[in-house]
Amino acid sequence: MSIGYLALVLHAHLPFVRHPESDYVLEEEWLYEAIIETYVPLLRVFEGLKRDGVDFKITMSMTPPLVSMLRDPLLQERFDHHLAQLEELLEKEIDHNEHNGHIRYLAEYYAKEFKEVRQTWEHYDRDLVKGFKQFLDSNNLEIITCGATHGYFPLMKMYPQAVWAQIKVACEHYEENFGQPPKGIWLPECAYYEGVERMLADAGLRYFLTDGHGILYARPRPRFGTYAPIFTETGVAAFGRDHESSQQVWSSEVGYPGAPEYREFYKDLGWEADYDYIKPYIMPNGQRKNVGIKYHKITGRGLGLGDKALYDPYWAKEKAADHASNFMFNRQRQVEHLHGIMQRPPIIVSPYDAELFGHWWYEGPWFIDYLFRKSWYDQQTYQMTHLADYLRLNPTQQVCKPSQSSWGYKGFHEYWLNETNAWIYPHLHKAAERMIELGKREPADELEWRALNQAARELLLAQSSDWAFIMRTGTMVPYAIRRTRSHLMRFNKLYDDLNQGKVDSGWLEKVEEIDNIFPSINYRAYRPL
Template sequence: MALGYLALVLHAHLPFVRHPESNYVLEEEWLFEAITETYIPLLQTFQGLKQDGIEFKITMSMTPPLVSMLRDSFLQERYEQHLSKLEELGAKELQNHPDNGHLQYLAQHYINQFARVRKTWEAYQGDLVTAFKELQDSGNIEIITSAATHGYLPLMKMYPEAVKAQINIACDHYEENFGCKPRGIWLPECAYYDGLERFMADANLRYFLMDGHGLLYASPRPRYGTYAPVYTESGVAAFGRDHESSQQVWSSQVGYPGDPVYREFYKDLGWEAEYEYIKPYILPDGQRKNTGIKYHKITSRTAELGEKKLYDPYWAREKAAEHAGNFVFNRERQIEHLAGIMQRQPVVISPYDAELFGHWWYEGPWFVDYLIRKSWYDQTTYEMVHLAEYLRLEPVQQVCKPSQSSWGYKGFHEYWVNSTNAWIYPHLHEATERMIELSRREAADEWEKRALNQAARELLLAQSSDWAFIMRTGTMVPYAVRRTRSHLKRFNKLYDEILQGSIDRVWLEKVEKIDNIFPNIDYQVYQPIEQPVKLGRKP
């Protein structure tokens, strides 16, 4: 029998970005890049493992915005155009370097990659959600949910109706797309506050993910630290992130992705190629952008971009295998040690953003493939496990009250409320109060009902934690500001028209087509929650 368990958890999330009102919006390529570099490569990795008879087990969140975009026919059509452009550029690159064998080798590498992506894309007619659902149905992947639009829940604490809406809408959306209820939830940004578990319990969720210090500072202190879940007083289990295994992958100083042989993310053909040559493949206004074709390796942590040497996928794959072996070796030693002092089977929770694997760390899917294969063939110290399965195997756990926390800077909420983004919250709070007010209404007719439902969508989209995050990082800030303001403006226009009893039907239809997330939403999900009456003596 194994001494313990390893739970690999991937969080697949992107904000809802969809602009049928424009011919081209750069931010839509966030999804297209992730499909090409992360979601399809991971899917191919999982399918290859399954075909080879490896009974792997992974937990993976797929957030409602991501699922909605992956199943949107408009975005599927635009991705088809994006992929065709990549294939065309790859073919041109093969002919563009007749005297450089290494660049021809790299161009052929990308041509082969795009061909594999095309094959998977067409096999599922663009519906990647169905492909991942097949892996859930076979027992290999346990897919969990997240909040409806990845809203930062602790900053909604004063409006329990908003928290409830984020969770319940997400669970309903999950059931619509996967044909069953979700068992677990990845809290957006792993952000937790005391009392949040009650909304999860009401939605019949069995467990959630949080950062390690949220568990370590629970009350009472968990006997087994982060190496066993705890049950909250509502009965929902909390799993805490393991710092040691996370650092090996995430750390910019000691993490695997910084190895010199791996591909350099910041040196892209879109910025390197001669302008007239690359012009058809960059922005419509002629500005350069990343294409996804990158020919150089990291080389060293201190090398300037001009000093980067040519990349070699063969040696990068070999290094990914070496790093996967190192990860497995470290988990073996870690679990042997923990099992000895705990006198029970520990579980090591290793959660990561899915987009790290393939997009930011090009070799990430190879690493995952080797990690699972080495875990299956080369060791008997631990078993890979789904989180729900672990709770079934180990139903008795300590009851604790976790600590308020997140996995952001300083471990709390500072990254999502600071001088760069604090201005959004008075507006979000006012809109939330107005939505709760609107939820009391009985729609006078079908048009008012549609307006009420669209108001709920606009509030949800404005609440996405991604906009505050982007404002803090300083990248693509104008877009994040514009998205926050546009959703709030649309919400306030709907609010005024609903109260006035005069719906601009042409405008409403246009907005419904643009912000079409959650087609089955019911605005009454925001109905006021009665607060419990506290009994006691009168003074």
């Protein structure tokens, strides 16, 4: 009989990137890479577990931007083309390396992998959301929501209507796509501020995730730390991230993804191949890029890319099995220790970005597969659960007030508010004020109704925490700046046109086609609470 719980939580999120106005935009490939390397492999893991009688339980957020992109016909068509190009390139690679045994072996391995991706893609009629929903319906997978566009709530709290709109629009979008209201929410960046739980309760949400110190520094101090959820005074539960299990996966020093047997992320055929050979498969302007075909392993700490040895999936898979065993062993010992102290079953909540598994850590889906199988067959110390099931079985918890927190650098808000991105907030705040003003209006006709709804979309898209995050990381900064500015400029034009009583219908139609997220949005979400 188990004496504790383990809850894996995956946060599946990408910013809304869709450019019908352009034939090619590099950033759209963020979605295509995640489909190939993360979302399809996870689906295949779930299918295999279900087929083999493993009653797995896992929690996974699927954010509204990600769901919208996965179900968008334009992006589905473009992904088809992207995958077809990779399949063609691999056929060439197999022929090109006829006398290079190990590279040919790897090319054939990738060709088989991409064939399986296509089979899964076509099995679900190009709608992966339908694939994940089947596991929600079987109660193996608990899908939770997030902010409508992953807005950073603590930096919006001076405008409660703006936070409410992020929550309300997300919950309505979830119900449209999954046929039921969400039970839980991954607070964007796990960022909590005191008072947001009232809005979560009003939206019908049952629980949220925050970082560990948001629970540890709650008032009064929780008796069981992060190893039990706490209830806020509104009745909404808060789960905190477990530092120990997170470190084993995330840490650059001791984390599993740094093992020498695993695939090297930064050495890619798009940069390695002869230029004329690879040119048809890189950017239209001739610039090189990652194509997702990688032949080398990490090999060793501190080595240059030129010193990397060839990758072998067989040994990488063996290492993933070892790491799954180690993770299971450590969780068993952790649960036994905590149960002895707490005298009640602890829950270890282990949340990660979903894209870590497969995209950044290629072997990550194998790790998850092995962990579920080993946990099912090889131990009885803990029970794997998802968060909704845990609350149903454990309805009594301590009542506390969580502490303001995030899972970012230093645990608070510094990563999203610093010298690289502080300039965006006066503009976002002014736009929020204006949208709250627009929320009180009654449209004179259908054109004004559409303009008001589009203004809400533009503000939501501008508020995405991804843009501030990218500015801070220093990668793809021009794109993040351009997106922030373009959404704010479109919002301000809509605001001015509405106040002047002359909405430009032709321009509005074009913007509706480009920024088409949330087709059922109602701008009245911004009305005073």
